[in-house]
Amino acid sequence: MSKTKSYVNSDIAFAYLPTHKKERKMSFKDLLLVQTVVGLSAFGLLSGAYAGSMVETGDSLIAVLFGNAFPMFLIAPVAFYFAKYGIDTFVGYRSALGYNGVKAFFALFYLLSLGYSALALFMAGESLSSAFKVVNAPEVVSGSVGPTVCSILLFVIAFIIVFRGPNAIRKFNIIAVPSFFLFLIALIVAVVFSDNIPALSKLTPVEPFENHTRSFMTALEINVALGFSWLPYLGQYSRLAKSSKAAYAASFYSYGVIVVVAAAVGAIAALISGSLYPGDWMNAIMGSKFAIIGLILLTVANLGATLFLMYSFAISFKTFFSKSSWMLAVCTLIPTIFLLLNSTFYDAFNIFMSVISFTMASLGGILIADYFFVKNQNISLRDLYNTKGKYNYWFGFNPSAIVTLVVSYFFFWSLYNPITLEANGLFLKITAGIPTFFLACVVYFVCSKFIFRFEVDRVSAKDEEFKKYLTETKTSTL
Amino acid sequence: MKAASLKSYEKELQPEEPFVKTMNEDLEKRIETFEIELLEQNDKAKLTDFIGVTVVMAIITIGVFSF
Secondary structure, three states: OOOOHHHHHHHHHHOOOOHHHHHOOEEEHHHHHHHHHHHHHHHHHHHHHHHHHHHOOHHHEEEEEEEHHHHHHOOHHHHHHHHHHHHOOHHHHHHHHHHHHHHHHHHHHHHHHHHHHHHHHHHHHHHHHHHHOOOOOOOHHOOOOHHHHHHHHHHHHHHHHHHHHHHHHHHHHHHHHHHHHHHHHHHHHHHHOOOOOOOOHHHHOOOOOHHHHHOOOHHHHHHHHHHHOOOHHHHHHHHEEOOHHHHHHHHHHHHHHHHHHHHHHHHHHHHHHHHHHHHHHHHHHHHHHHHHHHHHHHHHHHHHHHHHHHHHHHHHHHHHHHOHHHHHHHHHHHHHHHHHOOOOHHHHHHHHHHHHHHHHHHHHHHHHHHHHOOOOOOOOOHHHHOOHHHHHHOOOOHHHHHHHHHHHHHHHHEEEOOOOOOOOHHHHHHHHHHHHHHHHHHHHHHHHHHHHOHHHHHHHHHHHHHHHHHHHHHHHHH | HHHHHHHHHHHHOOOOOHHHHHHHHHHHHHHHHHHHHHHHHHOOOOHHHHHHHHHHHHHHHHHHOOO
């Protein structure tokens, strides 16, 4: 067996199997650090930049801080579930969505991975192309098609590294992770100490809506979407936590609070430069002399983020389709290239994030309601893994979850249409993603408790009955 | 029942591959160990576990909206 296959197999087994207590070695500090590294990314910069393009400095910072922290505050309790049972997101969600329902969730995760990889790569490609422009490189990499050519080139590099397996990724990340930190620090220092930049309070956004409330709520909604979008990633490290409480707190502080630094930097950069493109940020903030250093750092950092996204997806794909080859698992990400052909997808980041907001807010609400209020934190690990088990519900789908998703869909889209950007009057008071989360919680709870009432929900609700059920299933399998 | 559940795992995980077969066996052992531990002590999240994060979130909310 090749070394790559062996390392990949080991990662697949590690992702699929429930972690034993002995394997849960991550303390609060470890989790905080690793999740911060994952969370500080291109999407943070970009969602912050959108806020900066719509509202002034003070309101931008409010939108990014509250917009990221509050959704994470709502969904972070799912970390208790993954930490208690030592399971990854897609195994854990079987209890709420059903075995086939999780496959649908996985399809959504596929789209999320494609979208996020494309965004990180296009930002990296645009940065690299801007750097080439500074050194007067050939037109093909520094001209109008430069960002596309560079981002596709970077995709090929990412593809090769991911295909080579975790060792190659770890080696690359030794450079990528510090690059992002250096980039953020350099940008903050430049903003604080530069004399050329006007006072932050005097900066005005370049693309505001017709009124301030509309601009602020839209900026908030994009950041709320980023907060909710971490949902599929919460299981990855929580399952390795020494304690459930550490997993919960670290998830909130890393994805919900510290990551805000990237979004705040993005907001200020967009306000100063009046653009959503890093090349313009660097020139406006650092000047053309130093811009090249920042652009190269950002390119390397975004390539690192792409590796994480692509590898996470490929591993999840292999746990779902173990028959497939590693090459096929990595090749499933090739459609990313279609999103890199021009800047359309990058420019439609706000639409992409709003769609994510609706789905992740609904799914977050469903899992919170299911685990804490319907199943009383009692889950059968055997049934999670046995796909003929109790979480089959109706043909592998939980009808309560389906009804919840449909209701949430109509609710969200009646408040806010992210494609046409039409907003209901209520959206200007409560936004869309956060109320969708609460609605999903309530609808799921009502459906599970009073309409569909599956036996597994009834048994799980009471500790004594659940204990009896566990003992019975355990005995019958011996 | 054991045969039925094993059959289900096997079908899903393609037991002809030695790696997957080993993983199945490992899975069964892990589930059994976990169930024994769960029957002895079923640790649950308590309301007090949420206090720290809730206080921080409250401070952030008050802070940003009184800005």
